[in-house]
Amino acid sequence: xTGVSQDPRHKITKRGQNVTFxxxxxxxxxxxxxxxxxxxxGPEFLTYFQNEAQLEKSRxxxxxxSAERPKGSFSTLEIQRTEQGDSAMYLxxxxxxxxxxxxxxFGPGTRLTVx
Amino acid sequence: xxxxxxxxxEISVVEKEDVTLDCVYETRDTTYYLFWxxxxxxxxxxxxxxxxxxxxxxxxxxxxxWNFQKSTSSFNFTITASQVVDSAVYFCALRGPGGSYIxxxxxxxxxxxxx
Numbered sequence: 001x002t003g004v005s006q007d008p009r010h011k012i013t014k015r016g017q018n019v020t021f022x023x024x025x026x027x028x029x030x031x032x033x034x035x036x037x038x039x040x041x042g043p044e045f046l047t048y049f050q051n052e053a054q055l056e057k058s059r060x061x062x063x064x065x066s067a068e069r070p071k072g073s074f075s076t077l078e079i080q081r082t083e084q085g086d087s088a089m090y091l092x093x094x095x096x097x098x099x100x101x102x103x104x105x106f107g108p109g110t111r112l113t114v115x
Numbered sequence: 116x117x118x119x120x121x122x123x124x125e126i127s128v129v130e131k132e133d134v135t136l137d138c139v140y141e142t143r144d145t146t147y148y149l150f151w152x153x154x155x156x157x158x159x160x161x162x163x164x165x166x167x168x169x170x171x172x173x174x175x176x177x178x179x180x181w182n183f184q185k186s187t188s189s190f191n192f193t194i195t196a197s198q199v200v201d202s203a204v205y206f207c208a209l210r211g212p213g214g215s216y217i218x219x220x221x222x223x224x225x226x227x228x229x230x
Binding site: 031033040041042043044045048056089091093095102103104105106107108109111 | 119124148150152157158159160161162165206208210216217218220221222223
């Protein structure tokens with residue numbers, strides 16, 4: 001049983017460039033979440049999908065951020081015109097449906113550094 | 116609004132010592148769920164435990180134990196006979212009933228176990 005995978009693990013980019021991250025959830029999980037984590041903080045929610053539908057977005061998700069999950073499987077998170085403040089660890093998590101089975105399982109994260 | 120407080124930023128112990136990580140939460144919901152995750156240096160959050168608000172029974176899993184007390188809104192985590200491999204950041208999280216199942220995380224406690 002493979003866990004949640006994320007690609008790339010590390011990304012270094014220059015300010016103003018666009019970046020895209022990919023998340024592959026656990027295969028039978030229909031919920032997928034994106035979080036951002038900065039140093040010394042817990043994960044902060046960004047957005048959430050149930051199957052292919054994006055159901056909730058945080059106020060943290062500015063208009064430079066967009067996420068997709070076109071076929072209800074893998075998801076991508078794109079950041080346009082990156083800023084130094086975007087430097088963080090971006091975490092993806094997945095969970096099955098149902099309130100009794102909502103434990104989220106996390107991937108290894110993508111560490112973004114914006115120079 | 117929900118809030119999770121992990122007042123201990125960093126704890127340093129010597130191997131074989133017992134250590135307790137504190138978690139205090141705030142919520143107006145009568146039904147809620149509490150979680151603990153471990154984040155080792157590799158970065159991936161590892162699920163440890165999920166507890167619902169109607170189950171105040173303490174739980175033990177090997178060297179790990181959890182003490183849930185609704186009267187003090189606390190969900191503390193104890194590691195008995197700590198080992199170097201326990202060194203990690205530990206996060207407590209809380210979510211309310213239904214909806215998008217998005218937890219609120221505390222800021223984490225960094226545990227350092229010295230040999």
